[in-house]
Amino acid sequence: xxxxLNTEEWLSKPRIIAGVMTGTSLDAIDVSIVRFYKKEGRLKxxxxxxxxxxxxxxxxxxxxSLMRDGGSAKDFSQLNYVLPEYFADAVNKVLIxxxxxxxxxxxxxxxxxxxWHQPNYEEFGGIHIRSTLQSGSGSVLATHMGVxxxxxxxxxxxxxxxxxxxxxxxxxxEFLSHPEEDTIALNIGGIANITxxxxxxxxxxVVAFDTGPGNMLIDMAMQKFYKQPxxxxxxxxxxxxxxxxxxxxxxSNPYIIAPPPKSTGREMFNSVLLEVLDSEQFKRQKPKDxxxxxxxxxxxxxxxxxxIKRYANPRARIIVSGGGAKNKFMMLLLAKALPAAKILMSDxxxxxxxxxxxxxxxxxxxxxxxxxxxxxxxxxxxxxDVILGSISIPMPKQ
Amino acid sequence: xxxxLNTEEWLSKPRIIAGVMTGTSLDAIDVSIVRFYKKEGRLKxxxxxxxxxxxxxxxxxxxxSLMRDGGSAKDFSQLNYVLPEYFADAVNKVLIxxxxxxxxxxxxxxxxxxxWHQPNYEEFGGIHIRSTLQSGSGSVLATHMGVxxxxxxxxxxxxxxxxxxxxxxxxxxEFLSHPEEDTIALNIGGIANITxxxxxxxxxxVVAFDTGPGNMLIDMAMQKFYKQPxxxxxxxxxxxxxxxxxxxxxxSNPYIIAPPPKSTGREMFNSVLLEVLDSEQFKRQKPKDxxxxxxxxxxxxxxxxxxIKRYANPRARIIVSGGGAKNKFMMLLLAKALPAAKILMSDxxxxxxxxxxxxxxxxxxxxxxxxxxxxxxxxxxxxxDVILGSISIPMPKQ
Numbered sequence: 101x102x103x104x105l106n107t108e109e110w111l112s113k114p115r116i117i118a119g120v121m122t123g124t125s126l127d128a129i130d131v132s133i134v135r136f137y138k139k140e141g142r143l144k145x146x147x148x149x150x151x152x153x154x155x156x157x158x159x160x161x162x163x164x165s166l167m168r169d170g171g172s173a174k175d176f177s178q179l180n181y182v183l184p185e186y187f188a189d190a191v192n193k194v195l196i197x198x199x200x201x202x203x204x205x206x207x208x209x210x211x212x213x214x215x216w217h218q219p220n221y222e223e224f225g226g227i228h229i230r231s232t233l234q235s236g237s238g239s240v241l242a243t244h245m246g247v248x249x250x251x252x253x254x255x256x257x258x259x260x261x262x263x264x265x266x267x268x269x270x271x272x273x274e275f276l277s278h279p280e281e282d283t284i285a286l287n288i289g290g291i292a293n294i295t296x297x298x299x300x301x302x303x304x305x306v307v308a309f310d311t312g313p314g315n316m317l318i319d320m321a322m323q324k325f326y327k328q329p330x331x332x333x334x335x336x337x338x339x340x341x342x343x344x345x346x347x348x349x350x351x352s353n354p355y356i357i358a359p360p361p362k363s364t365g366r367e368m369f370n371s372v373l374l375e376v377l378d379s380e381q382f383k384r385q386k387p388k389d390x391x392x393x394x395x396x397x398x399x400x401x402x403x404x405x406x407x408i409k410r411y412a413n414p415r416a417r418i419i420v421s422g423g424g425a426k427n428k429f430m431m432l433l434l435a436k437a438l439p440a441a442k443i444l445m446s447d448x449x450x451x452x453x454x455x456x457x458x459x460x461x462x463x464x465x466x467x468x469x470x471x472x473x474x475x476x477x478x479x480x481x482x483x484x485d486v487i488l489g490s491i492s493i494p495m496p497k498q
Numbered sequence: 499x500x501x502x503l504n505t506e507e508w509l510s511k512p513r514i515i516a517g518v519m520t521g522t523s524l525d526a527i528d529v530s531i532v533r534f535y536k537k538e539g540r541l542k543x544x545x546x547x548x549x550x551x552x553x554x555x556x557x558x559x560x561x562x563s564l565m566r567d568g569g570s571a572k573d574f575s576q577l578n579y580v581l582p583e584y585f586a587d588a589v590n591k592v593l594i595x596x597x598x599x600x601x602x603x604x605x606x607x608x609x610x611x612x613x614w615h616q617p618n619y620e621e622f623g624g625i626h627i628r629s630t631l632q633s634g635s636g637s638v639l640a641t642h643m644g645v646x647x648x649x650x651x652x653x654x655x656x657x658x659x660x661x662x663x664x665x666x667x668x669x670x671x672e673f674l675s676h677p678e679e680d681t682i683a684l685n686i687g688g689i690a691n692i693t694x695x696x697x698x699x700x701x702x703x704v705v706a707f708d709t710g711p712g713n714m715l716i717d718m719a720m721q722k723f724y725k726q727p728x729x730x731x732x733x734x735x736x737x738x739x740x741x742x743x744x745x746x747x748x749x750s751n752p753y754i755i756a757p758p759p760k761s762t763g764r765e766m767f768n769s770v771l772l773e774v775l776d777s778e779q780f781k782r783q784k785p786k787d788x789x790x791x792x793x794x795x796x797x798x799x800x801x802x803x804x805x806i807k808r809y810a811n812p813r814a815r816i817i818v819s820g821g822g823a824k825n826k827f828m829m830l831l832l833a834k835a836l837p838a839a840k841i842l843m844s845d846x847x848x849x850x851x852x853x854x855x856x857x858x859x860x861x862x863x864x865x866x867x868x869x870x871x872x873x874x875x876x877x878x879x880x881x882x883d884v885i886l887g888s889i890s891i892p893m894p895k896q
Contacts, residue, residue, distance in 0.1 A: 159623030177631030225557030
């Protein structure tokens with residue numbers, strides 16, 4: 101049977117795609133408008149425009165409560181329809197800034213808001229399954245925007261026996277591989293993850309996994325102790341001392357040294373971890389608030405470095421992206437922890453550091469609309485290659 | 499921009515599609531394998547095979563509890579992955595009975611399990627929306643089966659300002675319209691709905707809506723009073739007397755005479771309605787259990803007849819489908835309530851009565867994969883025509 105998609109037609113021309121990312125840190129909707137085109141037979145991308153839109157605080161509270169306490173079927177239903185309204189608004193704003201409109205878009209890829217990510221098999225209604233849930237209906241967004249939307253990118257990989265994460269490796273493989281140097285793409289978002297790309301370009305050698313928390317624990321503690329959303333430049337951490345007892349407690353989490361493939365989320369690295377600070381044993385040490393922030397920063401970097409030493413190459417070229425790349429003190433700690441590595445900020449190679457995930461979901465949508473598989477089974481643990489996401493198609497433009 | 503779908507290719511050949519329906523009554527997964535083909539320029543269908551698979555009781559309990567009490571994000575996440583396992587199993591069984599395999603299928607359309615259907619606008623996270631939630635990931639099913647799957651059929655219509663229901667009218671319009679006679683397609687599932695097709699074939703004149711409960715209240719009461727899943731042939735109702743006080747209470751529900759477009763579900767017609775029986779006023783009348791069943795049957799028929807008189811044509815040709823068509827006593831009551839109508843069972847015209855919705859979702863998938871819009875805006879209240887559903891594409895067969 102022929103493909104139901106016009107894949108040749110799709111892949112034959114340059115395409116402009118919006119990628120929409122909403123991370124586990126619940127801080128913002130990130131949008132990147134990305135142009136994909138071929139040059140000398142190789143696919144290239146250029147970022148047309150990007151924008152970051154803080155989540156409405158009312159919506160953020162509802163999301164947190166749904167993640168933590170659950171809710172009614174109605175809550176989960178409504179969220180699917182509310183999120184696309186915000187996504188549409190964000191994409192339109194990023195287009196308008198460059199005097200573009202939806203007419204210029206060939207597609208949109210949305211990650212959706214993760215409400216649950218479960219890498220382990222459990223029983224439900226008589227069957228053992230693992231699952232992941234990203235809210236935000238692609239069909240609703242396609243109807244609002246009049247542009248094909250790809251959504252629900254993680255489901256097919258999970259159904260194929262994978263963990264549904266990480267999905268960035270195919271992007272790293274395509275655009276960051278180096279012919280002679282081992283390369284590590286390190287993204288520090290809410291969660292931190294790496295893609296290890298051995299020198300040359302061999303998909304079967306790609307290793308990728310979450311190393312542990314990214315900014316999530318630090319952000320949580322900044323909100324709790326300082327009523328600030330994050331530790332700007334790492335200046336709070338820089339004033340603090342490492343609180344060894346807390347560091348030892350966190351770094352002993354078995355996730356840190358577990359071999360890949362592995363992926364994690366808010367289920368493991370959340371505020372419950374910090375409840376240990378309320379115990380008598382910890383209180384007796386009287387850590388200052390800034391010491392907690394310092395220790396969480398040390399832990400985040402420690403988890404990254406430990407994983408790079410164990411499962412990648414501590415002498416590699418490391419391209420850092422994500423919000424964490426802007427935390428100057430964290431970058432300093434990282435350089436100290438991996439003295440032989442060549443650390444580069446992704447901005448330096450034409451990829452704005454805090455937009456990598458949005459760019460990546462634009463690329464994943466590009467691939468899906470072209471009928472191409474995008475999971476890296478070695479990274480996710482899937483048993484086979486799969487085309488990621490579901491496609492929602494609007495009425496043809498009149 | 500050209501369509502991303504190969505629509506001409508798709509529509510040029512006969513296609514075999516599985517439709518999978520799981521209704522609000524939570525009784526079973528209905529599957530129909532349907533062949534669509536052209537004859538003398540007109541699209542025809544023939545049912546290759548069908549099957550009905552009772553829902554696993556463990557799963558049914560979880561579904562009921564999620565609908566009534568809500569649950570964690572994990573619960574809603576897992577359900578999306580569990581349902582496709584049951585759908586896959588059901589489709590495979592129906593194929594195997596005819597010595598067919600997934601290789602013979604061109605696509606699958608799944609309705610999904612409705613957990614919430616909200617026709618009214620309400621505030622959520624700062625935005626006013628209406629929504630509907632059908633669980634069961636198309637991407638998961640496509641990965642398991644290796645066949646393109648269309649799912650989430652109601653979202654685009656809701657996003658276009660419609661009620662996301664009814665979706666059957668396009669099927670009725672295409673296959674049941676009569677050149678000279680007004681026709682009513684009446685389906686009595688958990689909910690009862692009609693499509694009114696004035697003589698001739700004019701899409702803009704089609705009216706369709708839910709008339710009120712179908713078998714839902716009767717089934718609920720049969721389970722409560724008789725520990726039986728439904729009232730076979732209506733024999734229990736036939737032994738009872740109409741309990742006027744209950745009938746008057748139910749028929750006064752404002753939904754019944756509200757003008758279309760309108761749609762309803764388990765949110766309105768549920769066991770809460772029967773709590774009135776526990777009041778002193780009702781208890782004093784000492785109705786027998788069979789009187790309750792009779793009255794609920796009278797009410798169901800009364801709501802259908804009232805709507806046909808007000809908003810369709812009581813002298814029309816009525817084609818009855820759904821589980822209710824097998825309730826002989828209900829059919830007798832219907833004939834009495836609409837003495838001038840010409841009532842036909844859908845089986846008589848080649849459409850097995852309890853498979854209509856599964857057949858319809860096969861047809862909707864056929865249309866979506868062919869790039870055709872399927873909502874009837876006059877029936878749903880949508881502001882525009884939309885292509886229904888999201889498409890999940892498996893890897894091409896090797």
